[in-house]
Amino acid sequence: MGFTKYLIVFVVGGLLCVIGQLLISLTRLTSARILVVFVTAGVVLTGLGLYEPLVEFANAGATVPLTGFGYTLAKGAIEGAKQSGVVGAFTGGLSAASGGISAAMIFGYIFAVLFRPKTKK
Amino acid sequence: MEKNKKAAQYQQRVKELAPKSKTAQMLIKAFLVGGLICCIGQAIRDFAQFTLKLPEKDVGTFTSIFLVFLGGLLTGLGVYDKIGKFAGAGSVVPITGFANSVVAPAMEHRSEGLVLGVCANLFKLAGPVLVYGVGSSIIVGLLYLWLG
Numbered sequence: 345m346g347f348t349k350y351l352i353v354f355v356v357g358g359l360l361c362v363i364g365q366l367l368i369s370l371t372r373l374t375s376a377r378i379l380v381v382f383v384t385a386g387v388v389l390t391g392l393g394l395y396e397p398l399v400e401f402a403n404a405g406a407t408v409p410l411t412g413f414g415y416t417l418a419k420g421a422i423e424g425a426k427q428s429g430v431v432g433a434f435t436g437g438l439s440a441a442s443g444g445i446s447a448a449m450i451f452g453y454i455f456a457v458l459f460r461p462k463t464k465k
Numbered sequence: 466m467e468k469n470k471k472a473a474q475y476q477q478r479v480k481e482l483a484p485k486s487k488t489a490q491m492l493i494k495a496f497l498v499g500g501l502i503c504c505i506g507q508a509i510r511d512f513a514q515f516t517l518k519l520p521e522k523d524v525g526t527f528t529s530i531f532l533v534f535l536g537g538l539l540t541g542l543g544v545y546d547k548i549g550k551f552a553g554a555g556s557v558v559p560i561t562g563f564a565n566s567v568v569a570p571a572m573e574h575r576s577e578g579l580v581l582g583v584c585a586n587l588f589k590l591a592g593p594v595l596v597y598g599v600g601s602s603i604i605v606g607l608l609y610l611w612l613g
C-alpha cells in the first residue's frame with residue numbers, strides 16, 4: 345500500500361518533469377518560461393476539471409510540480425467564487441496559495457542575505 | 466550525383482556527432498530526480514497528516530512551505546545548482562525549483578543592497594509565475610461564476 349502510493353507519486357511526478365524537459369530540449373524554452381507554462385497549464389486543467397482526478401490519484405506527484413501550484417490557485421479561486429462571488433474569484437487564488445508564496449518571501453530574503461553565491465570555477 | 470552523396474555523408478556525420486543521446490539521458494535524469502523530489506513531498510505530506518495530525522486543508526500548505534524552505538536552503542548552500550545541472554527540468558518543475566528561482570537572483574544581486582538588490586530581485590523570475598498563475602486563476606473563478 346505504502347510502496348504503491350509512493351511508486352505512483354514517483355512516476356507521475358517524474359513524468360511531469362519529463363514533459364518539462366521535453367519542452368526545454370525541443371523548444372529551448374528558458375526555465376523561467378517553463379515555470380510560467382506549468383503554472384498556467386495547472387490553472388487551465390483545474391478549471392476544466394481535469395487536474396483534480398490526477399491529484400486524487402497521485403497526491404504529491406501532482407501537487408509538488410508547479411502545475412500543482414496552479415491547481416491550488418484555480419481551486420482557491422473557484423471556492424472563493426462559490427462563497428463570495430466576483431470578490432471571491434479575485435481573492436480565492438492567492439488566499440489558497442498564500443502559504444507557499446509567503447514562505448518564498450521570508451525564506452528567500454533570509455537565505456539571500458545569509459549566503460553568498462558560489463563563485464564559478 | 467557526387468554532390469548528393471557528399472551531402473548525404475555530411476548529414477550522416479552530423480547525425481553521428483550530434484548529442485542525440487544527451488536528450489534521452491536528460492529525460493531519464495529529469496524523471497528520476499523529479500520523481501524523487503515528489504516522493505520527498507509525499508513524505509512531508511504524510512508526516513504532516515499522520516504525525517502532526519494537521520487538518521486536511523493545511524497539509525498541502527505545510528508541504529509547500531517545507532519544500533520552499535528546503536529549495537531555498539539548498540540554493541543558498543549552492544547545492545541546488547548542482548542538482549539542476551544534473552537533472553534539468555527535474556529540478557525546475559517541482560516547487561523547490563520555484564524556491565530556487567526566488568533565492569538565486571536575490572542572492573546574486575545582494576551587493577546592490579537589501580531593498581533594490583535582494584527584495585527587488587526576489588520575484589524577478591517568480592513574479593511572472595505569480596502574474597500568470599494568479600491572473601489565470603481569477604479568469605477561471607469568474608468563468609466558473611458566469612458559466613456555472
